[in-house]
Amino acid sequence: MTAAQIRFFSLLRREVTRFMKIKRQTLGAPLLETFLYISVFGAALGSRIDQLAGVDYVVFIVPGLIMMAWALNAFTNNSSSILQQKFQRAIDDQLSSPASPLELLLAFSFGGFVRGMLVAILTFLAASVLIDIPVEHPPVLVAALFLVGFFFAQLGVLIGVRAEQFDDVSFYQTFVLTPLIFLGGVFYSAALLPEPFQTLTKFDPVYYMIGLVRYGFLGYAETNIALSLLFLVVVALTLFGINWRLFSRGYRLRV
Amino acid sequence: MVGMPAHPEPAALLSPACVTPALQITDLVKRYPTGTEALKGVSLDIEAGEFFGLLGPNGAGKSTLIHCTTGLAQPTSGDIRVFGHDAQHHYQEARLAVGLAPQDLNLDWFLTSEETLDYHGGYFGMPRRERRERTKELLEAFSLTAKKDDRTRTLSGGMKRRLVLARALMHRPRLLILDEPTAGVDVELRLELWQYVQRINAEGTTILLTTHYLEEAERLCSRIAFIGDGQIVAQGTSQALAGQYGVANLEDAYLELVGRNELSRARIDDEAAA
Numbered sequence: 001m002t003a004a005q006i007r008f009f010s011l012l013r014r015e016v017t018r019f020m021k022i023k024r025q026t027l028g029a030p031l032l033e034t035f036l037y038i039s040v041f042g043a044a045l046g047s048r049i050d051q052l053a054g055v056d057y058v059v060f061i062v063p064g065l066i067m068m069a070w071a072l073n074a075f076t077n078n079s080s081s082i083l084q085q086k087f088q089r090a091i092d093d094q095l096s097s098p099a100s101p102l103e104l105l106l107a108f109s110f111g112g113f114v115r116g117m118l119v120a121i122l123t124f125l126a127a128s129v130l131i132d133i134p135v136e137h138p139p140v141l142v143a144a145l146f147l148v149g150f151f152f153a154q155l156g157v158l159i160g161v162r163a164e165q166f167d168d169v170s171f172y173q174t175f176v177l178t179p180l181i182f183l184g185g186v187f188y189s190a191a192l193l194p195e196p197f198q199t200l201t202k203f204d205p206v207y208y209m210i211g212l213v214r215y216g217f218l219g220y221a222e223t224n225i226a227l228s229l230l231f232l233v234v235v236a237l238t239l240f241g242i243n244w245r246l247f248s249r250g251y252r253l254r255v
Numbered sequence: 256m257v258g259m260p261a262h263p264e265p266a267a268l269l270s271p272a273c274v275t276p277a278l279q280i281t282d283l284v285k286r287y288p289t290g291t292e293a294l295k296g297v298s299l300d301i302e303a304g305e306f307f308g309l310l311g312p313n314g315a316g317k318s319t320l321i322h323c324t325t326g327l328a329q330p331t332s333g334d335i336r337v338f339g340h341d342a343q344h345h346y347q348e349a350r351l352a353v354g355l356a357p358q359d360l361n362l363d364w365f366l367t368s369e370e371t372l373d374y375h376g377g378y379f380g381m382p383r384r385e386r387r388e389r390t391k392e393l394l395e396a397f398s399l400t401a402k403k404d405d406r407t408r409t410l411s412g413g414m415k416r417r418l419v420l421a422r423a424l425m426h427r428p429r430l431l432i433l434d435e436p437t438a439g440v441d442v443e444l445r446l447e448l449w450q451y452v453q454r455i456n457a458e459g460t461t462i463l464l465t466t467h468y469l470e471e472a473e474r475l476c477s478r479i480a481f482i483g484d485g486q487i488v489a490q491g492t493s494q495a496l497a498g499q500y501g502v503a504n505l506e507d508a509y510l511e512l513v514g515r516n517e518l519s520r521a522r523i524d525d526e527a528a529a
Contacts, residue, residue, distance in 0.1 A: 001382070003380030004380070006377055006381065006382065006383075007377065007378055007379070007380050009377070010374055010376075010377020010378055011377075011378060013374070013377070014363070014365075014366070014374050017365065017366070017370070018365045021365050022365075084364075085363070088361055088362075088363070088364060089357070089359055089361035090361050090362060090363040090364070092327055092355075092357060092361055093361065093363065093374075093375060093378065093422070094378055095326060095327055096325040096326050096327055096350060096353070096355055097350060097375075097378035097379050098346065098347035098350045098351050098379060098380065099378055100347070250329055254326060254327055254328060254329050255287065255288075255322070255327070255328050255329070
């Protein structure tokens with residue numbers, strides 16, 4: 001391994017070690033949460049709701065839940081980890097090392113990405129035990145979930161670097177992310193919404209993410225798949241570009 | 256063979272490592288976004304192998320100077336070279352050569368003592384086998400072997416202090432920066448740390464020490480600089496500094512620097528006698 005690879009994997013290992021040491025909170029809690037959503041919305045309410053897009057309601061919402069698990073865990077992990085390290089100033093150990101801005105950014109990003117992926121896989125496995133979940137278009141599904149995970153991992157890094165107190169992180173999560181994710185159609189098809197909400201939903205990027213993931217699982221498309229993928233690639237890369245620039249400038253990390 | 260030196264000293268003196276200063280700071284200015292000018296054109300040379308002390312009151316710019324050298328702060332203007340490597344444009348070579356033991360015990364709460372050293376080595380690109388050997392060696396040297404699996408949060412203050420120093424030494428830096436290493440440390444540990452840093456200095460590591468304990472600076476440092484209000488106001492051996500201020504010792508020279516010579520112990524004794 002080259003020195004750059006050793007640095008990158010050590011930085012990434014630190015991020016993974018952190019969430020693995022507190023897995024009750026970082027893996028257990030989100031799994032329980034998803035399980036509760038499936039039970040309450042799927043099993044209890046679902047029995048009173050007709051099929052959506054030709055599948056049972058509970059099957060319809062599982063793709064959105066898996067995506068939400070990946071997205072929120074990628075975001076929360078990165079924003080909390082960076083802010084905690086800034087607080088303890090433990091981050092100075094990484095910042096005064098020869099690691100480049102890109103190595104630091106990628107390692108901080110992939111920490112949350114990996115945690116999101118683990119929670120998503122565990123959610124999928126757990127849900128598969130309870131219900132039969134089809135996987136119609138695996139390549140689209142994998143590409144979509146990776147892009148969603150990457151996007152939210154970048155967003156978590158951005159908020160973690162910007163944040164000065166823990167309140168800043170929970171503000172974004174509560175007042176920005178959760179509404180965007182819920183209103184993006186995790187629990188319903190946007191086609192069921194009355195106007196103007198149906199049109200408004202189309203301005204929510206999460207709507208396209210859920211559309212892609214749902215297409216990957218169920219083969220049901222509300223949006224143009226190729227355009228949605230392209231859109232997602234563009235927004236994820238744009239956010240990555242912004243972060244790379246901020247890391248190169250040392251924004252709020254190197255005063 | 257008679258008369259041949261045991262070590263080829265003249266050749267070693269000509270090698271770049273000996274000629275290049277360990278730290279060369281030229282016209283360093285640091286202005287924070289708030290407008291505060293923490294460093295107002297600092298120039299400082301520390302020769303390879305020196306034990307150099309940087310003294311000054313709180314807020315004088317000591318930590319800012321250290322942060323600019325280690326990449327934790329970005330200089331507004333000026334030049335910093337670590338063993339000839341530009342700390343901004345060739346930061347990787349420069350940072351490899353520096354080990355920082357900061358004033359705050361900024362250990363990663365999620366890691367054990369052993370992991371702290373191992374990960375630090377990783378951040379500095381050390382291969383696994385080398386990390387393992389060095390970690391073992393440092394845990395032993397700092398009497399931390401029994402605590403290797405303990406999370407850093409659970410360590411006592413003295414142990415945290417040792418671990419911070421061990422971490423700074425992990426990647427075998429040629430320039431070790433100690434920012435107030437003995438603040439709040441008990442007598443035994445202070446003496447232990449002094450012995451240890453004197454030994455590694457004798458083995459060739461250059462040391463930059465900041466401290467508020469003048470006795471510590473006098474005992475350890477071959478040269479001392481006074482920094483006040485973002486500027487180097489005087490530098491030399493402790494006797495030279497005392498001579499420069501026309502006083503008897505380093506403490507009185509320091510009190511002259513901060514404009515508090517009424518606190519001079521010699522002066523108070525003289526007045527009591529008179």
